[in-house]
Each structure stands twice: as structure tokens, then as C-alpha cells.
Amino acid sequence: MVELSVVGILAGLDDAALADVERHINRKTFSSGAQIIEPESDSSDVYLILSGKVRIVNYSVSGREITLEEIGAGGCVGHLSAIDGEPRSACVLAVNNTDVAIVSPANFEKIVKNHPSVAWNVIHELARIVRTSTRRIVDVSTLGANERVVAEILRCAQTEITDDGSALLSPVPVHSDIAGRVSTSRETVARVMGTLARKGLVNKIETGLHVPDVRRLEEFLSESIH
The missing domain is CATH 2.60.120.10 (Jelly Rolls)
Structure with a gap:
């Protein structure tokens, strides 16, 4: 019990x-x-x-x-x-x-x-x-749909950040769940995640979604907003 x-x-x-x-x-x-x-x-x-x-x-x-x-x-x-x-x-x-x-x-x-x-x-x-x-x-x-998706991934990563500045979100966040949390569509989430992956800001590995450098992700969001 x-x-x-x-x-x-x-x-x-x-x-x-x-x-x-x-x-x-x-x-x-x-x-x-x-x-x-x-x-x-x-x-x-x-x-x-x-x-x-x-x-x-x-x-x-x-x-x-x-x-x-x-x-x-x-x-x-x-x-x-x-x-x-x-x-x-x-x-x-x-x-x-x-x-x-x-x-x-x-x-x-x-x-x-x-x-x-x-x-x-x-x-x-x-x-x-x-x-x-x-x-x-x-x-x-204040944020557009794309920025809200990035901000949500960043918030999750900040709670899991390690000494080397990386983070692992396990299991991989479900697109529909993220969409629900930031009031957008699954298609928008998929598009943003694809962009983040191409830029090397996130990558899927066997154990979850890896964020190699949380600080870089934060800077990317800041640049997107401004």
C-alpha cells in the first residue's frame, strides 16, 4: 500500500x-x-x-x-x-x-x-x-503558436536539465498533448518539432526526446520572439 x-x-x-x-x-x-x-x-x-x-x-x-x-x-x-x-x-x-x-x-x-x-x-x-x-x-x-510550442518544450527541458546543460524528456512528448497544453494543433506541433530537429535543438533517441543544449533552445526562442 x-x-x-x-x-x-x-x-x-x-x-x-x-x-x-x-x-x-x-x-x-x-x-x-x-x-x-x-x-x-x-x-x-x-x-x-x-x-x-x-x-x-x-x-x-x-x-x-x-x-x-x-x-x-x-x-x-x-x-x-x-x-x-x-x-x-x-x-x-x-x-x-x-x-x-x-x-x-x-x-x-x-x-x-x-x-x-x-x-x-x-x-x-x-x-x-x-x-x-x-x-x-x-x-x-504574447506568443504565436510556433513560439508557444517551443516555450513548452523549453519549460519541460528546464525541469530535467543536467549538469552538462542537456535534458532528456522521457517518454517523448506526444504531439496532441503539447497541442492541448499550448492551444494549437497537432500539425503545428509536428511542424515546429521538425524545425527544432533540423536545427539540432532536439533529437529523438531510444529513451526519449533529447535536448542537447537547453541554453541554445532558450536563445532560439528569444530570437524567434524578437
Whole structure:
């Protein structure tokens, strides 16, 4: 059984505190592709991701799926509705088999009030969401579709950068996933990736997408914008 200690908002809790949290949860496994949270639903449960990965998506007026974020083990989703009681703002899908701990809004409130460190961690998580949303708004408002694709690859590479300045994105990012995250088409993503490959800024290898020099990719994006 996966321990609750993997969950970021519970970081720092001792064994006794984690045992207290355990009494307030229900565990469940969602199969790959299953819908965990339905958009606009009135449910307010919080889902702590113990293993696997979820994708948070929304839909445009035309019905096109827009990926907002992917969250892996240690993350949590659903806490906004638990806090303000408003309907769900997005859909959450299991990317692969995903184990979660489900916390009712009443129990979530108890946990936050009983353990101040959890409250502070939740505040940090909310701040992260605001920063991510702000970044997306700026990108959509100021960058063209091609530049948004490059910016997304660069962001992913920066989180995986090694001492020699390279990065490996494993597995290779799926074009449709990138398109959903930056609000463009798969065809645009394929075209941009082809350009980056021809310039030697990225290359596919057996273990993933290799970025030989993250700094060069950053400079390429800067030159493209200006």
C-alpha cells in the first residue's frame, strides 16, 4: 500500500499525524482513461494522487480539448471546490492506472485545521496554480503558436536539465498533448518539432526526446520572439 507521505501537501507530518489523516480518507484506483472529476459537477472531494498520473483538461466552445496540466504522484486535485464550494472548473482524467486517496470536503477542512503545516502547503499549491495560470495567459496573449510550442518544450527541458546543460524528456512528448497544453494543433506541433530537429535543438533517441543544449533552445526562442 502506497504511504500518504508521498503527497506533497502532507510533507512534514509525522507518523501520528499521517495516521490521523489516514482515518479521514478512502482509497480508490482509477484505470487508464477513467474520468475522476466531471466538469461543472457539484462534488467537492479532494483527490490525493498516490501513484500514477492525471490530466486536467477543459474544453473550448468548439469542443476542442485543452490540457491545463498533468499531475503525478504526490499531487492533489479537487481542492479548489473543497475550499470555495463552487462547481468543478475542469475535468480530471487518469492518464494511466492511478491510485488516489479521496478526502471529503468536511474531512479536508478538519485535516487543514488540525495540521497547520498542511494549510501552509495548500497555500503554496494555490500560489503555484496562480503562477501557472498567469504564465499561460501571458503566453497565449504574447506568443504565436510556433513560439508557444517551443516555450513548452523549453519549460519541460528546464525541469530535467543536467549538469552538462542537456535534458532528456522521457517518454517523448506526444504531439496532441503539447497541442492541448499550448492551444494549437497537432500539425503545428509536428511542424515546429521538425524545425527544432533540423536545427539540432532536439533529437529523438531510444529513451526519449533529447535536448542537447537547453541554453541554445532558450536563445532560439528569444530570437524567434524578437
